[in-house]
Amino acid sequence: MKKLLKVLGTASLVTMLLATPAFAGDLGVRNEVEPNNWITEAAGFDDIAVGKISDELDQDFWRVDIHKDGQLALVLPTSGTSNRLSFELLNENGVRLKQDVSDWNNPASITYQVKRGEKYFVKVSPIQLREPDAKYTIVKFYSFYN
Ligand SMILES: [Ca+2]
Numbered sequence: 589m590k591k592l593l594k595v596l597g598t599a600s601l602v603t604m605l606l607a608t609p610a611f612a613g614d615l616g617v618r619n620e621v622e623p624n625n626w627i628t629e630a631a632g633f634d635d636i637a638v639g640k641i642s643d644e645l646d647q648d649f650w651r652v653d654i655h656k657d658g659q660l661a662l663v664l665p666t667s668g669t670s671n672r673l674s675f676e677l678l679n680e681n682g683v684r685l686k687q688d689v690s691d692w693n694n695p696a697s698i699t700y701q702v703k704r705g706e707k708y709f710v711k712v713s714p715i716q717l718r719e720p721d722a723k724y725t726i727v728k729f730y731s732f733y734n
Contacts, residue, residue: 624648627682627709637726639712641673647713650726654706658732662710664688664696665725672716673724678709689715690724 616634623629624639630649639648652660664675667690675696677686685708688696702708712724 620648624650627651627678630709633726633728635728637710637728638723639726640721640723641671641712641714641717642721644714644717647711650710650712652708652710652728654702654704654708656730656732657703658701658730659699660702660708661697661699661729661731663727663729664690664712665727666690666692666695667722667724668692669719669722670716671714671719671722674711674713674715675726676711676713678711680707680709682709684711691716 615636617636617638618631618633620637620639621631624631625647627649630651632651632653637650639650641648652662654660662675662677664673667673670692672689672691673696675688675690675698676684677698677700678684686698686700688698690696700708710726712726
């Protein structure tokens with residue numbers, strides 16, 4: 589899994605996958621709809637979420653509903669920009685469970701043991717925003733125990 593995350597932790601691979609019509613057709617890609625600045629406004633997504641941080645006060649929340657026990661893995665690939673983005677996993681009450689940072693060189697990735705029926709939120713927020721409105725991508729994987 590770690591190796592997979594490392595391989596997938598590149599913007600170029602994700603960009604390539606999204607540019608491949610056959611592959612992108614099989615993936616659930618969800619584009620953000622503002623407002624999404626609070627957990628109450630968070631939209632769910634299947635495999636890939638695409639959003640952008642438009643200014644230093646912008647933050648984006650996404651919802652993750654868990655349907656089976658297993659391990660959830662979330663990756664925010666390298667941005668390909670000089671932005672530094674905070675990537676957080678929150679529980680259903682909005683309490684932070686894990687955090688990582690994505691920038692030009694480093695993808696952010698979070699793994700977490702999850703159980704059926706749980707709900708989580710993913711928060712993306714700017715640490716350093718030099719390129720407002722640059723797109724980011726979140727990729728979601730599960731490995732289930734069954
Ligand atoms: Ca937002």
